[in-house]
Amino acid sequence: MIKLSKIILGFTLLLLLLWQLPWCYAFFTSASSKSPFILYSPVIGDFVFSASDGKGMKHTDSRGNSYSQAETDSILPFFYARQLMTDGRFPDTVQGKPVTYKEAQQETFFFRHSPKDINAPQTGIYQLLESFSGRVKLESPNDVFRITDRGIEFIDAATNSVNRQKSELFTELMKKKDFVFPATYLSGNPSVKKDYDEGYLLLDANSKPFHMKQMKGRPYVKQIEVPKGITIKHLFITEFRNKRTIGFVTDTENNFYAIEKAGYEFRKIAIPPFDPTQNAMMVYGSVFDWTIKITSKEEQKYYAIDVTDYTLIKSYEEPQPEVSLAEKIGAPLAAVRLRFTDPLDKFIFPRFGN
DSSP states (O other), X not given: OHHHHHHHHHHHHHHHHHHHXXXXXXXXXXXXXXXOEEEXXXXXXXXXXXXXXXXXXXXXXXXXXXXXXXXXXHHSTTTTHHHXXXXXXXXXXXXXXXXXXXXXXXXXXXXXXXXXXTSSOOOOOBOOOBSOOSOSSOOOOSEEEEEOSSOEEEEETTTOOBOHHHHHHHHHHHHHTTOOXXXXXXXXXXXXXXXXXXXXXXXXXXXXXEEEEEETTEEXXXXXXXXXXXXXXXXXXXXXXXXXXXXXXXXTTOOEEEEETGGGEEEEOOSSOOOTTTOXXXXXXXXXXXXXXXXXSSOEEEEEEETTTOOEEEEEEOOOOOOOHHHHHHHHHHHTOEESOOTTOOOOOOEXXX
16 A cells, blocks of 8 residues: 555656646746737838837838838838828828728728637537617627527527527528538627627538528528638638628638628638648738738748738748757757646646647
8 A cells, every 4th residue: 555655656746747847947948039010011012020129119121121110100001090190191192092091990900810719618609699780889699599400599598498489590591591400610709899790600510601690680691602622621700890801711721711791702812821720810901911920839920912812912931049058958858748738729638748
């Protein structure tokens, strides 16, 4: 019995060492690193880098040219539109094309994705807002829904009972639109803090994409035609102010697409393969272009995309820092490190490695 206790104690101490020793080493030897904020400028046709140098913000481009804050406002006229309007300096034209402050506000958006958004436990219970209530502000519904292999069920939150009439109404329309239950993927944003609501993008049991929302209490369901040779894997509803797109899509080859709301047309975006389970993404949209940032564990890459045809204008890859002596020494520790969490997901379980 004493021998068994010693074995258990030794094993426990070994696990604690594998867990805490690499963490302590990384904590005391890691150096702070701050990545610059990078956006593409349609004025100079180059990426603009903004970073603190300890005394203030420093702005440069990839050719090494430096800019004052006022100059940066002017070469990023849509990002700093409010400041330029306040100063009375908002341009009449950009790239020789007329622009307005209202247009700048309408076309500007941010889209952010983290692998944790996908690699996380799912409740299977969702809210469906009213998309056409006639009110200025969106309101939270009094029910929730779930999708089973038999259909969609709406559950009254107050009584915890199934609303049979509403459930049958939605289920029957979805079946008429050839939706095969159950749903394998849902993407929506049930927040009321947005300009409008587009409901959900869904994949059915056969990986066919659908758009579903609620309008005046009645269902709207649309099967989205997919170009030949594309198999959808992930969907991301957008709900941008300009209402140009209904969502973003990745396929089984990790190609990235926008689904335009007019006709639900698929438009391929000219960036390399993007795996949303492993990579983070940030998209800044403006009148003439999008700046797309792809972040992985190893690198950060930036792409400027033309909004008219989604072609690539320019790309930039942040140079990788040299491996420090501390990192070289700590590599063996990282290889056997015990950890319970990961930056890519929200699951908690034992795992080894860096």
